[in-house]
Amino acid sequence: MRKSINTILISMLLCSPVTFAFDSVRRVEPLNWWVGMSNPKLQIMVTAPGAKQSWALKRYDGVTLESVEFGDSPNYAFINLNISEKAKPGELELSSNDDKYRFYYTLSARAKGSADREGFSTKDVIYLITPDRFANGDEHNDSLPTMKEKADPTFRGGRHGGDLAGVITHLDYLQKLGVSQLWLTPALLNDMETYSYHGYSITDLYQVDPRMGDNSLYKTLSVEAKARGIGLIMDMVPNHIGSEHPWMNDLPTQDWINYKGQFVGTSHARQTVQDTHASEFDKKRFTDGWFVPTMPDMNQRVSFLGNYLTQNAIWWIEFADLSGFRVDTFPYSDKTFLQFWLKSILAEYPNFNIVGEEWTSEAGISAYWQKGHQNKDGYESYLPTMMDFSLQQALVKALNEEENWNTGWIHVYQSIAKDFQFADPNHLLIFGDNHDMSRIYTQLHQNVKNTKLAMTLLLTMRGIPQLYYGTEVLLDNGESDDHGDIRIDFPGGFKNQQANAFTGEGLSREQREMQLYTEKLLEIRNNYPALQNGGLIHFSPFDEMYAYARGDEHPILIILNKGNVQKTVDMNRFAEIIRGKVSATELLSGQKYELENVMIGAKSALLLAL
Template sequence: MKNPELQLLIYGKNLKGSGLKINYPGVNVRQVHEVENANYLFVDLYITPEAGAGRFEIELNKTVPVKRGKTMIDQPVKVTRSYELKTRDKHPQEINSKDFVYLILPDRFANGDPSNDRFAGMADSVADRANPYLRHGGDLPGIQNHLDYFTELGVIIFWLNSVIENDQSQTNAGGAMRSAYHGYDFTDQYAVDRRLGGNEAYKNLIDAAHAKGLKIMQDAVYNHVGINHWILRDLPMKNWLNQWDTYTNTSYRDESVFDLNHGSVSDFNVQQNGWFVPFLPDLNHHNPFVANYLIQHALWTVEYFGIDGWRVDTYQYNDLEFMNRCNNALLSEYPGMFITAENAVNTAVSQAFFVRNNLYLPFKSTCPSPNDFVFYNAINAALNEKFDWGSGFNKLCTMLAQDIVYENPNLNLTFLDNPDQNRFFSVVGEDLRKYRQGITFC
């Protein structure tokens, strides 16, 4: 990697006070951080170009007092963990505005392996196709079985709703029990959900898709994790999360982030550090260990699975300096990589603030592309409102003229629907002419 630094999180019972040894050419231990919780060590490594692929042992040594007869003696204890440096063999492909993106909700597309539909040990062990709020058993092998279907449609990019493990209980929302089948409640960043087929199935799908000339865009969530995330059961430090004395929800108001003239610090803090919902705790990006954990996971994902682009969920709720660090880490290793930010906003200025733009403001985002919600709203107006001076098709013209605020509007990810919108065919009253016109605008 261009960046020679790597921070390992080591978890185990009472690791505090351990000596740490690694004996592997090119791998140097820079610093061992002890934190509030004695069960964690954060280890800074420096990997020189001489380090070859291979496996090495991390050796932890400490002495613990044990009782021998009537006296206490210090007994040496050694714990080892194995770590592997892999050969780099993945190369993200370029994504541009010519590529047709097809969004798949993996749980709902095709069930390629009924044996993985449910696992008794998971917090939600139900799969029931008759219930629209619960899991249906769809998985990554199911998608892989249909690759020819996509190439026949002219699809170039798959965008999968997040495939990362969501070992969350069902939640009661809107009067119904609901599963986290959508994938946005991460409980272990380094595991693809077993019900989708796990890490190997994701690797296999991506390799097979690449072999057919398809590309993969992955959904990323940096703002929050699911409340069943393994690390929440034994937090490394209290400020791993943005904690409040009493529960505080984000306001969801994007204006609080960019309103430099009239905004208040209080509104900004609530928007940024309030929780998305009570079961999605907000991560504290000002904690450097949290920031490293998330950034390294993004790099690992590209290297391990070979994804080609990122769609970043709930972008406006993240600390934006952290997001720049994360974007820059990816763009430094993979120049030109496509990263697109989700912000369900209503104005071009707001949308532009969160990406590379032509605005003269003290903060400059390094995210190359927005999911173009402003364009989406304008298409709906163009196809569904009465044509007049300020309505209908004129809204689309007005909106397109505002593309001057983006550094490169051709990177805007235009769309007709997404995981949070009604299906576009319904939005245009199931009128096939309007549907075709919408596709043409996109």
């Protein structure tokens, strides 16, 4: 029986580290599609020498070829199909007018309930991993002859060998820890000369980097994680590609890359998006400028590219059964494109969740992008979730500063008090650190007790908590703020390490204590809905303490003491929360408390279930 050309293409892309070519048809993207999608339109991008010509579709019930469009290069064709409701799974046959090219394109059946999938939510705790630095599950793919950069574990900016197999091997550890969502920094192909380990210079948007595994293994990761109650979040990068991407040698249109494909740096002046006085020059320089010369900035105003990026996102959701996206450098993309991209994805998956990175402590700038926010310029965003950099910075200041009326906990209080600016503050992603900043233990000057207080707040506060891998065992980048040191190897994930965080062997007493404390906090959060989606009332800081309550019917009162001495807490200030109750159970210790004057230890927390 004849095996379809595109089936072979997909099979080789899923299982092989090499790029497949057939009859000089270099690429057909998306790799396949599905019947029964909300949007019947599909634009297939064909890459082949001389592809700029007429194309025909052999008769297929329910599918019509509406048009073929072209850019500036003679080597691309954009075939516009309409896939109606009556179309069935099968293979489309498409051929070029000169009959030089012919390929078979697979239409698949969607998984049951795919459109109704639930995205990550306030019920979840996200665990962020830089896969090259987490665990090496397959040493055979560390260095490959087809890849430009080889493994160099001794170089902080080199590839250390972590991969998808390593993550899969340790899913039981993540399940035991208590996390319910997994966010990997990009695992797609980064065939760059140097610094390819971080994943943000993508050179193929449809292929997992073979040093990480392949598409099939990525799908296995999703399946195995889901079997343990863990969803998979993909890190999407619609703003830029890597300079070694094949497009850079043959741009589909002359304006495919901003500034005519030549490096002009971004200003990083994110406020220009909302600034009613901003010049057009400054607006363009922010969104169109490149981060670095090795990251060409894509011009999503080109309709072909906008369609390509949107279909690519939908393809990964459907193919890998994803529960969410984290969008890198969100505001740097064209904001009209972002509307189209988000609206298209959420039309297919109404309950899907997407979180955007807007690195600012200014709530007003961040709130601009969240779905439901009424913007003065009339711009309507469809982004459900934002990263809460304001709370992250406030938390570090609060725990590092001496307490006074305008220092210490007041930063956290004021950050939370700005929630009125957000359309939905419960859908803010809260975190102590991530892959782009010093580790929280480092930021808190290696103070274990303060790190515990930080984790307590993050796992009991409103929002969706995210932990960076190794926070639970006090990973530390010391005096260095080099990203290669921030993204340190996870203990036990690589050969010849003295400690193993997966088993607990070789960890210091403080590391093991922190690990168990994190597990306990996660257990409590997972067992008490009030900490997931309950209302929030907080109290102005007092006597080196910050307190807040979660939940309505059965509230939990959280009191955090950063002071160096034991304190007596006058519970009368919490009368509106206590409402006549006389006792509570402290969730960390299980101890019973009478709700009169409560004692709290130095640099410790109370979680009082009333």
